[in-house]
Amino acid sequence: MARRIRVAAFLGTRPEVIKMYSPVRALRDQDSTFETIVCSSGQHAELLSDALTTFGMDVDYELDVMRTNQRPAEVAWKVARWAGDICDERRPDVVLVQGDTTTTMAAGVAAFHSSTPVAHVEAGLRTYDNSAPWPEEGHRRILGAIADLHFAPSEMAGANLVREGVAPDRVFLTGNTGIDALYWALSRPRDTPAPPDGQRRVVVTTHRRESIPDGITAIFGAVRQLAELYPDVRFQLVRHPSPPVLRTLRQIMDGARPRNVEVLAPCSYVPFMHMLADSYLIVxxxxGIQEEAPVLGKPLLVVNRRTAREEPLRIGTSDLVGTDRDSIVAAVAGLLDDPARHARMATPHEPYGDGLAGERIVKILGEEIAPGTATEAGR
Structure with a gap:
């Protein structure tokens, strides 16, 4: 019996689980062709465990890397050593990584140093500003230099890679696997009621490191001001478990919080997708939400100074607002006060594919990777 193609898929955060779900599922559906090894660093703790349970994803190797107040560099060192040991022990034919987390970068570099081909899901996103997002932009560019297969979520992402010198035949336009997960989630039964007819809900999430503390303070302050200006609108503020974010949230929202502001604990992926689908607009x-909102037909305001997801901006369904409090208040008010403007931005479209990215990725792996590839590469 011919040896199967051995794929080691590395992940460590909730977004990675969401976006690795469809390729891992497709790999395991073809177990006569692929041997799939799922490796979880534990970069996120509670959120990661919940996501693994949601998607029924079994893990073969676990690191449990996260410690309180741990620096990203410490995570990178630990994950790289662990991933290198797995590559030496299991000798995968390819290492599959997704996105731009510290786990993704460290596992990719470890595979590179083990002479193991690297396949990068969601390749080619760029802001060309290493400080925004930090450290994710640097991680993306490192992987762009060392990966062997680049699975681009959009034509723009693929063009970035080719412009940087990646051979065009190593860049594959697949769509974004996050959209695969979104369609799956929307097909699941909902366990929360839809909002009453006519009730407008604004969903707000924020967590970016480069926005701490001033940007996040401005965002939370804008929500408080908007809630007072629009008492008939419900603002659903989903808190991130990052300690600096939680401290700022308590400072801004503790005390006499407006009654129409809900501060919500992070919820599981499926109910959160239904929450987004029920919203009037998203801040x-x-x-990931920048990719999901266009499919859902929800106007999107991006509260950051850079974005690597420019496709909705060009189409006109999202705006890059930044982290100035007055700018955020004005942008949200403009959509709440102007139904015609809201309707123009609420046009569903699919800039990141049709929900079949995982199947495309697995088909390409079967065509491009042969069993024994890593050993033959000089291991």
Whole structure:
């Protein structure tokens, strides 16, 4: 019996689980062709465990890397050593990583140093500003230099890679695997009621490191001001577990909080997608939500000074607002006060694919990777 292609998929955060779900599922559906090893660094703790349970994803190796107040550099060192040991022990034919987390970068570099081909899901996103997002932009560019297969979520992302010198035949336009997960989530039964007819809900999320503390203070302050200006609108502020974010949230929202502001604990992926689908508009600095909102037909205000997701900006369904309090208040008010403007931005579209990215990625792996690839590469 011919040896199967051995794929080691590394992840460590909730977004990675969400966006690795469809390729891992497709790999495991073809177990006569692929041997799939899922490795979890534990870069996120509670959120990661919940996501693994949501998607029914079994893990073969776990690191449990996260410690309180741990620096990103410490995570990188620990993950790289662990991933290198796995590559030496299991000798995968390819290492599959996703996005731009510290786990992704460290596992990719470890595979590179083990002479193991690296396949990068969601390749080619760029702001060309290493401070925004930090450290994610640097991670993306490191992976762009060392990966062997680049799975681009959009034509713009693919063009970035080719412009940087990646061979065009190593860049594959697949769409974004996050959209695969979104369609799956929307097909699941909902466990929360839809909002009453006519009730407008604004969903707000923020967590970016480069926005701490001033930007996040401005965002939370804007929400408080808007809630007072629009008492008939419900503002759903989903708190991130980052300690600096939580401290700032308590400072701004403790005390006499407006009654129409809900401060919500992070919820599981499926109910959160239904929450986004029920919203009137979304305010966020999350990359994943910037991809999901266009499919849902929700106007999106990006509260950051840079974004690597320019496609909705060009189409006109999102605006890059920044982290100035007055600018945020004006942008949200403009959509709440102007139904025609809201309607123009609430046009559903699919800039990141049709929900079949995972299947495309696995098909390409089967065509481009042969069993024994890593050993033959000089291991």
């Amino acid at each position: 966020t600095d999350s990359g």
